[in-house]
Amino acid sequence: xxxxxxxxxxxxxxxxxxxxxxxxxxxxxxxxxxxxxxxxxxxxxxxxxxxxxxxxxxxxxxxxxxxxxxxxxxxxxxxxxxxxxxxxxxxxxxxxxxxxxxxxxxxxxxxxxxxxxxxxxxxxxxxxxxxxxxxxxxxxxxxxxxxxxxxxxxxxxxxxxxxxxxxxxxxxxxxxxxxxxxxxxxxxxxxxxxxxxxxxxxxxxxxxxxxxxxxxxxxxxxxxxxxxxxxxxxxxxxxxxxxxxxxxxxxxxxxxxxxxxxxxxxxxxxxxxxxxxxxxxxxxxxxxxxxxxxxxxxxxxxxxxxxxxxxxxxxxxxxxxxxxxxxxxxxxxxxxxxxxxxxxxxxxxxxxxxxxxxxxxxxxxxxxxxxxxxxxxxxxxxxxxxxxxxxxxxxxxxxxxxxxxxxxxxxxxxxxxxxxxxxxxxxxxxxxxxxxxxxxxxxxxxxxxxxxxxxxxxxxxxxxxxxxxxxxxxxxxxxxxxxxxxxxxxxxxxxxxxxxxxxxxxxxxxxxxxxxxxxxxxxxxxxxxxxxxxxxxxxxxxxxxxxxxxxxxxxxxxxxxxxxxxxxxxxxxxxxxxxxxxxxxxxxxxxxxxxxxxxxxxxxxxxxxxxxxxxxxxxxxxxxxxxxxxxxxxxxxxxxxxxxxxxxxxxxxxxxxxxxxxxxxxxxxxxxxxxxxxxxxxxxxxxxxxxxxxxxxxxxxxxxxxxxxxxxxxxxxxxxxxxxxxxxxxxxxxxxxxxxxx
Ligand code: ADP
Numbered sequence: 001x002x003x004x005x006x007x008x009x010x011x012x013x014x015x016x017x018x019x020x021x022x023x024x025x026x027x028x029x030x031x032x033x034x035x036x037x038x039x040x041x042x043x044x045x046x047x048x049x050x051x052x053x054x055x056x057x058x059x060x061x062x063x064x065x066x067x068x069x070x071x072x073x074x075x076x077x078x079x080x081x082x083x084x085x086x087x088x089x090x091x092x093x094x095x096x097x098x099x100x101x102x103x104x105x106x107x108x109x110x111x112x113x114x115x116x117x118x119x120x121x122x123x124x125x126x127x128x129x130x131x132x133x134x135x136x137x138x139x140x141x142x143x144x145x146x147x148x149x150x151x152x153x154x155x156x157x158x159x160x161x162x163x164x165x166x167x168x169x170x171x172x173x174x175x176x177x178x179x180x181x182x183x184x185x186x187x188x189x190x191x192x193x194x195x196x197x198x199x200x201x202x203x204x205x206x207x208x209x210x211x212x213x214x215x216x217x218x219x220x221x222x223x224x225x226x227x228x229x230x231x232x233x234x235x236x237x238x239x240x241x242x243x244x245x246x247x248x249x250x251x252x253x254x255x256x257x258x259x260x261x262x263x264x265x266x267x268x269x270x271x272x273x274x275x276x277x278x279x280x281x282x283x284x285x286x287x288x289x290x291x292x293x294x295x296x297x298x299x300x301x302x303x304x305x306x307x308x309x310x311x312x313x314x315x316x317x318x319x320x321x322x323x324x325x326x327x328x329x330x331x332x333x334x335x336x337x338x339x340x341x342x343x344x345x346x347x348x349x350x351x352x353x354x355x356x357x358x359x360x361x362x363x364x365x366x367x368x369x370x371x372x373x374x375x376x377x378x379x380x381x382x383x384x385x386x387x388x389x390x391x392x393x394x395x396x397x398x399x400x401x402x403x404x405x406x407x408x409x410x411x412x413x414x415x416x417x418x419x420x421x422x423x424x425x426x427x428x429x430x431x432x433x434x435x436x437x438x439x440x441x442x443x444x445x446x447x448x449x450x451x452x453x454x455x456x457x458x459x460x461x462x463x464x465x466x467x468x469x470x471x472x473x474x475x476x477x478x479x480x481x482x483x484x485x486x487x488x489x490x491x492x493x494x495x496x497x498x499x500x501x502x503x504x505x506x507x508x509x510x511x512x513x514x515x516x517x518x519x520x521x522x523x524x525x526x527x528x529x530x531x532x533x534x535x536x537x538x539x540x541x542x543x544x545x546x547x548x549x550x551x552x553x554x555x556x557x558x559x560x561x562x563x564x565x566x567x568x569x570x571x572x573x574x575x576x577x578x579x580x581x582x583x584x585x586x587x588x589x590x591x592x593x594x595x596x597x598x599x600x601x602x603x604x605x606x607x608x609x610x611x612x613x614x615x616x617x618x619x620x621x622x623x624x625x626x627x628x629x630x631x632x633x634x635x636x637x638x639x640x641x642x643x644x645x646x647x648x649x650x651x652x653x654x655x656x657x658x659x660x661x662x663x664x665x666x667x668x669x670x671x672x673x674x675x676x677x678x679x680x681x682x683x684x685x686x687x688x689x690x691x692x693x694x695x696x697x698x699x700x701x702x703x704x705x706x707x708x709x710x711x712x713x714x715x716x717x718x719x720x721x722x723x724x725x726x727x728x729x730x731x732x733x734x735x736x737x738x739x740x741x742x
Pocket of ligand 1: 508531536537
């Protein structure tokens with residue numbers, strides 16, 4: 001319903017003296033309202049309205065509920081002045097014509113609160129006389145709570161997502177985590193060793209044996225920790241590679257498995273395609289990136305804790321100075337990480353468009369037309385326009401981040417310089433040793449980068465998590481098509497029946513199939529004929545269980561298709577699609593794909609090739625059936641499109657299922673090949689249920705039953721002779737086709 005229609009409805013309901021309950025949003029009448037409150041509107045006489053009432057009126061296309069703060073009379077017309085959420089300090093004015101009614105009751109959960117009760121009257125007084133003070137306080141508390149819960153949500157979501165990513169790589173991750181923690185601590189231990197080393201040197205010139213022993217001890221320890229540090233770096237390289245490999249393997253497995261089980265409609269819906277695009281893009285690197293960030297966080301936490309101990313030893317307040325020095329940088333990072341995600345999100349559709357144009361400009365399927373029509377410039381222009389826009393937006397954001405980053409750095413450097421001067425002053429005063437000064441210099445320098453790393457990795461984790469969410473959401477995408485029980489076995493004995501089937505594609509919502517009532521008897525050959533777009537392929541897709549009808553039923557021997565598991569359907573059905581796939585693998589493997597779970601039976605595959613009329617061609621290839629097909633890889637033999645189609649038919653025949661669905665099986669074949677395949681199909685279909693879609697009537701004349709479709713409806717049915725005698729749509733189409741071919 002349009003908003004003005006809704007408004008009219010509201011008004012007519014009220015004018016007819018019927019009360020209406022509305023959801024109340026906002027906190028305009030502070031502190032009366034709470035989230036989720038609903039208000040009862042009642043019609044009222046404008047003359048009875050008083051200051052403090054909550055009035056409901058229409059403003060542009062909206063219904064507004066506000067606190068009434070003044071009633072004026074201008075030129076004998078009554079004008080109401082109100083205060084609301086967005087106009088805490090600006091008054092809203094409306095006249096009697098816009099008045100709908102007033103709120104008399106508030107429903108809060110299971111409670112009902114009368115506007116006339118004591119509490120509401122106290123609130124009314126607050127709202128009327130103290131709003132300037134109270135509304136900003138209330139808004140601040142509200143925003144504070146919202147920010148708090150949003151941060152809490154982001155972290156709990158991060159935890160959940162990390163658990164999903166770590167799940168199968170716990171061992172590798174734990175090893176990396178231990179190495180990271182040690183890497184966080186060792187540099188500080190080295191620092192302490194160096195401090196001791198300098199202190200020994202500056203206290204006399206190694207004159208006594210104790211000093212010499214001390215000198216050697218700290219020298220050896222320093223060297224030892226340097227060695228450990230080097231060792232850890234090597235170990236980290238090796239184990240992080242192992243971790244990356246395990247995560248990548250797992251992620252790709254999840255990605256591929258999920259794609260396999262997704263509804264076909266997912267690929268036809270543009271917003272879902274955006275989601276798929278993001279998921280595929282992110283899956284390649286984001287999970288491993290997030291684990292690496294987590295390891296950096298571990299390292300930073302270990303360093304920060306150690307550093308904290310060190311600063312307590314030098315001067316505890318220095319850690320606060322350090323923290324303040326990096327704070328602006330952190331805030332800027334958080335702010336820009338959110339902006340980056342929003343930008344990426346807003347660029348997603350355009351990015352997908354850009355990749356599409358890139359595919360046109362670089363992909364083989366478009367290469368012929370691109371040269372012939374010379375449309376390269378057109379698509380290059382489109383590609384560059386989008387690319388320029390996307391790059392400009394990114395660089396503008398980077399520029400702004402860089403500017404604020406420079407300000408933050410200047411602030412930190414000033415603060416650190418002052419602190420350094422202070423520490424030097426302490427040394428001059430003899431309060432701390434030169435070793436401690438050196439320790440401080442290094443610790444401060446390390447501390448600065450460690451704290452920076454820590455907050456950077458936390459913000460980076462949250463940013464990466466926002467992207468990882470896309471992948472996790474993709475893995476959680478619902479799969480509608482899991483039909484009945486997996487174990488249910490089925491073999492067609494009697495018939496497939498469509499009862500009043502209506503269907504529309506999700507993307508268009510246009511009824512593509514209308515009240516379809518057809519029967520496909522078991523063991524018979526049934527053909528769907530009709531003009532382009534009449535719904536023939538859609539019927540085949542429904543038979544495969546790719547989509548479910550919007551209404552009506554598809555019954556296999558009286559059992560509804562929803563009750564059959566998709567695997568059961570797959571076992572019973574084999575299909576050749578009009579847009580069959582070309583696989584750049586060997587000829588034998590191409591055919592084997594038709595029944596990939598069966599034992600590899602070369603003889604049967606050759607038989608399927610013979611029935612599809614491609615056996616001789618394949619035998620004569622350089623390596624016979626073992627020749628690589630297609631031109632993608634070296635040594636591949638390219639076939640004609642008709643030959644590819646025959647391979648697709650051989651693939652379907654090799655499956656040897658009880659039901660064969662063929663959507664335009666001979667569209668790319670010459671007349672001889674078509675006849676040969678038809679003869680084979682006739683023999684083949686004697687004990688099988690075959691459904692053939694064709695616009696070439698010669699292909700289907702011999703079918704037991706022909707359905708003529710037009711604009712999604714079955715207009716005629718019968719065998720060829722019956723339909724010809726009818727002299728209807730089928731007859732006309734047949735005549736036209738014969739005249740054309742004569
Ligand atoms: P036919 O096989 O008889 O040529 P189809 O079954 O392919 O016809 O198409 C029937 C109608 O459904 C057409 O109007 C077509 O535009 C529409 N259609 C087909 N596929 C889709 C799809 N994936 N999404 C939306 N509409 C579709």
